[in-house]
Amino acid sequence: MAITTRAAFLFAVTAAFGLSSCGSILNNSSQDQPDEVVEERRSTIWDLFAGANAPDEIGSVNKYIWNASLDVLNFLPIQSVDPFTGVIVTGFGTPPGGGRAYRATILIDDPALDARSIKLALVTRNGPASADTVRAIENAILTRARQLRREDSRL
Secondary structure: HHHHHHHHHHHHHHHHHHHHHHHOOOOOOOHHOOOOOOOOOOHHHHHHOOOOOOOOEOEEHHHHHHHHHHOOOOOOEEEEEEEEOOEEEOOOOOOOOOOEEEEEEEEEOOOOOOHHHEEEEEEOOEOOOOOHHHHHHHHHHHHHHHHHHHHHHHO
16 A cells, blocks of 8 residues: 555656646737737757757756756666756665665756756655755755856866
C-alpha cells in the first residue's frame, strides 16, 4: 500500500509539472479582439535554430541554473533529463553525511537567473520533504548558478 501511495504521489507531481507548462500555449487574444483575424503560426524543428538566443540559455532554460542543479544534486542518480523543456528527474540517493534518501524533480522554466526560474519537488521515502529543505536546496542551486556565471564572465 505504501509503495502505491508513493508512486501515485510521484506521478501526480510529475504530471503537475508537465501540465503547468501547457498553459502558455493557449492564445486568448482572439477573445479580446473578435473583429481581427488572428494568424496562428506553426512551429517547426527549424525554429530551434532560428534567431540568436542569449549565451546563457539552452532553449529557454538558463544554462547556469541547469548546470548548478546537476552540480548540487550530484549525489542523486539521474533518471531523465530534457534541456529543451528544463526537466531533470532523479532517483533516490543519500547525500554525503546524511541518512535520509531523497528523490528530486527539477523544472527550470525561465531563462532568468532568479528564484522564479526553478521549481523543485523533493521527496523522501516516507513522503514529501520539508519546505525548509526544499528552500535550502533551491538557494544552494541559485548560489552555485551565480558562481558559475561569475566564473564564466572571467573567461
